[in-house]
C-alpha cells in the first residue's frame with residue numbers, strides 16, 4: 547500500500563509540473579476572491595515561475611495537502627508559498643534545525659520537550675502559546691511513546707490550533723469585503739511597520755478581486771504620507787481622498803472619503819492612519835476619534851480595524867497590539883516583513899495572547915507580496931525542512 551501511495555505521489559508531482567508549465571502564460575486568480583478585471587500597468591508584477599526546484603514541489607504539496615486539485619492551483623499561489631517559505635527561513639534556521647536535531651530518531655523524551663520550550667520562546671512564540679503547546683505534548687507523552695514524525699505532526703497541529711482559535715471565534719474564516727455594502731478597513735499601527743504599503747497591496751488585491759475601492763489618506767501628520775499613498779492608489783487605479791492643507795484633521799478626511807464612497811457606491815474604503823504623533827496619548831485619542839466618526843457617519847458599514855505588525859519587532863509587537871486594542875477597537879492583525887525576519891513566531895504570540903485573528907501576511911515590498919493568512923501554510927512554512 548505504501549508503494550502504491552508513493553507511486554501515486556510521484557504521478558501527482560509529474561502532473562503538477564506539467565500543469566504548472568501550461569499555467570505559465572496565465573497567472574491564476576487570488577485565493578480570496580474571483581479574478582477581477584485586468585488592471586493596466588500591473589504586468590510588471592506578474593509572478594514568474596522559477597525552476598521546478600524543491601521549493602516548487604513543496605509549495606504544490608502544501609496546496610495538495612489542503613485538498614486542492616492540481617487544476618485549481620495557480621502559479622501565483624505556488625510563487626507566493628515559495629516566497630513565504632524563503633521569508634521564514636531566518637526564523638526557521640534557529641527553530642527547525644534545532645528542533646529536528648533534538649527530535650532525532652528516537653522517541654520523544656521529556657528532555658527534548660525542555661529543549662523545544664527554549665526553541666519556541668527564542669522564536670518569539672511567547673510564554674502563553676509555548677506553555678499551551680508544551681502542556682499538550684507532555685500530556686501526550688505521558689500516555690504513549692511518541693516517535694519523532696508523530697511528534698512533529700502533533701506539534702504542527704497544536705500550532706495551527708493556536709492560530710485558528712481567534713479566527714474560528716471571528717465572523718469569517720477569510721476576511722473579504724462584503725459585496726454591495728460599504729466596508730471600511732482602518733489600518734493602524736506604529737510608525738514604519740508597513741501600514742501604507744499594506745494598504746497599497748490591499749487596494750490592488752481588492753481591484754483584482756473585482757471590488758470598487760477608495761483610499762482615505764488620513765495620515766495627515768507626515769507631509770510625505772499623502773504623496774506616498776497617492777502613488778499606491780495610482781498603481782491600482784484607486785482614487786485617493788486627501789486634504790492638502792497642513793495638519794488637516796484625519797477625521798475630516800475620513801468624513802470626505804465616506805461621503806465619496808456613498809455617492810459612488812464604493813464597496814471598500816481603506817483608511818491610512820498616522821503611526822506617530824507628538825505623544826502616544828494623542829495618537830490613541832485621534833484613532834478613537836476616527837473610529838467614532840466612522841461609526842456615527844456610516845453605522846451600516848462593516849468596519850474592520852486592522853493592526854499592522856512588523857514581524858521583526860517580535861514580542862514588542864504584542865505590546866503594541868495591547869496598546870492599540872482599546873483605542874482602535876481592533877478586529878484583526880496584518881503581519882508584515884515576514885521576509886527576512888527571524889521572529890516570525892510572533893504570529894503565535896499575537897493569536898494566543900492578544901486573541902486577534904491574523905488576516906493577511908506581507909512578505910516583501912512588491913504590490914503582490916501580500917496574501918490572506920492561512921494557518922496551514924504558515925505552519926508548514928515555519929516548520930519546513
Ligand SMILES: Nc1nc2c(ncn2[C@@H]2O[C@H](COP(=O)(O)OP(=O)(O)O)[C@@H](O)[C@H]2O)c(=O)[nH]1
Pocket residue numbers: 735736737738739740741742743744821854882883884885886908909910911915
Ligand atoms: N521587506 C519588507 N518591507 C516592507 C514590507 N512591508 C512594508 N515594508 C517596508 O517598510 C517600510 C515602511 O513602510 P510604510 O508602509 O511606509 O510604513 P507605515 O509607516 O506603517 O505606513 C517601507 O520601506 C516599506 O517598503 C514587507 O512585507 N517586507
Ligand SMILES: [Mg+2]
Pocket residue numbers: 741742743765771818819
Ligand atoms: Mg504610512
